[in-house]
Amino acid sequence: MNDHDGDGYFGERVAAMYDESSEEMFEPSVVAETVDFLVALADGGPALELGIGTGRVALPLALRGVPVHGIDMSRAMVARLGAKPGGDAIGVTIGDFATTRVPGTFSVAYLVFNTIMNLTTQAAQVACFRNAAAHLAPGGCFVIEVMVPELRKLPAGQNIVPFHVSPTRWAFDAYEVATQAMSSNYIQVADGRGEYRSIPFRYVWPAELDLMAQLAGLRLRERWDGWTRGPFTNESGQHVSVWEKPVD
The missing domain is CATH 2.60.40 (Immunoglobulin-like)
Structure with a gap:
């Protein structure tokens, strides 16, 4: 998923207009639903965002008292995060979120807005689950928001x-x-x-994600139609799924 400048498909040109081009995802009500969900899961512990981007979720989550660290390949996107109020207080590691390790353990790791599909091979998606699991404390959760293939x-x-x-x-x-x-x-x-x-993307089915989680030593805890915890049904166009690291 890299290109010549090392920022993948999210280099300076995309970063400069990213917030505006995805403005519906930056609506306060949309962000609040996501943040409320993650605050409850973190339960006072730290959070790791895979693909932190320009900080759409990380910044308001940090304002709610959750310590956040991020991993992202795009220096251009991270620069936009750092320039926002409070952005310089959020630690970010530059790297591929499927494989890059950071110090410490986390109560919750999360990957939102279809970003799992930016990993364009099954092997990379499996590696992402293993990487998330390795960062979680026992009882910690990995959360993914992703579309159902249309x-x-x-x-x-x-x-x-x-x-x-x-x-x-x-x-x-x-x-x-x-x-x-x-x-x-x-x-x-x-x-x-x-x-x-x-x-380019690689679309992925809920059941396939569950198997990836199993390979990483995680188990499905809950699956919803969205951040407001509506029921996931045959008609759902997306899902928010939570896998838990067992306490053993």
Whole structure:
């Protein structure tokens, strides 16, 4: 998932507009639901954010009294975090969150907003679970927020699902069912010029995540439709899942 500048697909150009391009995820009500959930799980202990980015969750979580450390590959994204009020007080380690270790143990580790899918191989996703488990204290929890693959939305004989259409911007997901590879693709027209950008992912099913957790020595504690703990059903388009490290 790296490119030439070491920041993967989240270099300076993306970092500069990330908060605005994902503004719906920065809505105070959305962030508050996430933070409330994580505060309860942390129960006064420290938290580790995998893919901390610009601090959308880490900053308000720290304001609630939870010590937060982050791991992220993108120096450009982390620089945006450090420039925000309170950002310089949050420790961040630059590295691949699937393998990078940091000192100490944590009450909760979390990976939000589909970021598990930025790891584009099954092996890397398994390694991420093992890395999270290695950082957890006994009884600690690993939390993932991720979409349910939208294969039911695929038109017959096609592999593309549009998710944004406007006069100047088009965006669609492309699925490769045989390999579980997918990509999010963006086309934008500005000042008479077109621009195309594509980001690769690997989609993953809830049951597959449970097996990854088992391989890492974790067990499923709960699964919800979202941060407000609605029931996870056949119609859910996402899930928030919590795996626990046994106390043995």
